[in-house]
Amino acid sequence: MALLPILTAPDPRLKKKSKPIETVDAEIVRLMDDMLETMYAAPGIGLAAPQVGVLKRVIVLDIEREDVKTGPLFMANPEIIEASDEDVTYEEGCLSVPEHYSDVARPAHVRVRYLDREGKAQELACDGLLATCVQHEIDHLDGVLFIDHISSLKRNMILRKLLKARKDAEREAEDDKPALPKSRAKAAAEAM
Ligand code: K1U
Numbered sequence: 763m764a765l766l767p768i769l770t771a772p773d774p775r776l777k778k779k780s781k782p783i784e785t786v787d788a789e790i791v792r793l794m795d796d797m798l799e800t801m802y803a804a805p806g807i808g809l810a811a812p813q814v815g816v817l818k819r820v821i822v823l824d825i826e827r828e829d830v831k832t833g834p835l836f837m838a839n840p841e842i843i844e845a846s847d848e849d850v851t852y853e854e855g856c857l858s859v860p861e862h863y864s865d866v867a868r869p870a871h872v873r874v875r876y877l878d879r880e881g882k883a884q885e886l887a888c889d890g891l892l893a894t895c896v897q898h899e900i901d902h903l904d905g906v907l908f909i910d911h912i913s914s915l916k917r918n919m920i921l922r923k924l925l926k927a928r929k930d931a932e933r934e935a936e937d938d939k940p941a942l943p944k945s946r947a948k949a950a951a952e953a954m
């Protein structure tokens with residue numbers, strides 16, 4: 763298994779619509795396993811393939827808590843086939859929007875149809891955090907982030923901060939590099 767790099771906003775790949783899976787073959791199983799390992803390492807409770815730069819309709823989740831023991835869930839081509847009229851608001855985070863959180867209202871109960879890790883068609887009734895998380899992950903497959911559900915004022919403020927953090931990190935990495943490659947630096951010193 764392998765840890766995959768997680769893309770952060772604003773990255774154009776996070777805004778694209780992902781393609782359906784034709785069959786859950788060995789390549790998709792490997793992607794699912796790598797995504798689960800990446801999600802646990804982050805740590806997170808869900809991850810969608812576009813977050814690791816793969817525009818395929820695959821998500822993984824594990825919201826295990828003392829009261830919820832679903833274990834890891836692997837879903838290819840997940841679709842919401844029923845949603846409650848009742849909404850619930852949850853403070854959401856996202857591994858692609860690090861260190862920012864916002865309240866988002868979504869249907870409190872949903873029924874999801876998907877292909878599991880063995881390629882078998884399944885349906886699952888989701889409530890509570892699992893319902894919120896599965897909707898958040900399916901949104902990723904359609905190029906939608908939780909910040910698309912909040913005011914444009916707050917969204918743009920978060921995106922500006924993320925862009926600044928990325929530029930600062932790039933500048934720091936650049937400052938840590940030697941000004942000249944070692945061999946040229948040595949040659950320059952010897953020539954003096
Ligand atoms: O999609 C993602 O980036 C994963 C995201 C899922 C999510 C969280 C909260 C509401 C909706 C969807 C995360 O996992 S953010 C990290 C997180 O919530 C968490 C991390 C460790 C322990 C418990 C929660």
Ligand code: ZN
Nearest residue numbers: 855856857858
């Ligand atoms: Zn997310």
